[in-house]
Amino acid sequence: MTFDDILVPVDGSDASLTAARHARALAEAFGGRVTLVHVVPNAAYLVGDAIIVPPLLLNELDENGKVVMEKARAVFQGFTGELAEETLHGDPGAAVSALAKERGCTLVIMGRRGLGGLAGLLLGSVSNYVLHNTACPTLIVKETGFAGV
Known part of the structure; x- marks a missing residue:
């Protein structure tokens, strides 16, 4: 499997920028589009x-x-x-999932903001929605943990 068309949802959070860094590294390594x-x-x-x-x-x-x-x-x-x-x-989760399908993306890389507990339960989670409603592989990253950055 190749990851030649990577979709990166961004919301301005550190986690989404870390996801963008991961996407760049993969795209550079494998010649993919972002x-x-x-x-x-x-x-x-x-x-x-x-x-x-x-x-x-x-x-x-x-x-x-x-x-x-x-x-x-x-x-x-x-x-x-x-x-x-x-x-x-529109709705972020639905829009990202629809765009991934429309473009035929081979990978979605996105940040996880970490709304745990009650806030996560009540507000839902965009990353959780995308993970469960997108056909292509989805990589969820935390705001930290990108080596070399």
């Missing part, structure tokens, strides 16, 4: 469909997404392989 994806949660996902979210908040979420992608892009400075970027709107 796609960075940031999912901007939609208003219904944030607050439910009974409340209207002001456009200012939506603009702020989009602007934050640009900063997140900028941080992730910095991990690939000097990268000579193919790098693509996607910004999507």
Whole structure:
């Protein structure tokens, strides 16, 4: 099995940047492509469909997404392989899983933020959702543990 099309969801966390570093290392070793994806949660996902979210908040979420992608892009400075970027709107787990299927990705590498206990149970976990709803292998990394970085 080759990992020639790697999808990396990024949210600005240290764990997602560590995932990007892993993706870069694998892509450089095996000549693969990397796609960075940031999912901007939609208003219904944030607050439910009974409340209207002001456009200012939506603009702020989009602007934050640009900063997140900028941080992730910095991990690939000097990268000579193919790098693509996607910004999507919606439920992060569902959007990442759908994009992995649509692109025919061979690997998803993503960070785990570690919302354990009650918070993890109540809020769910994007990495857990992707792990269970994506057909390709999924590598979940913690924010630490990348040798040489």
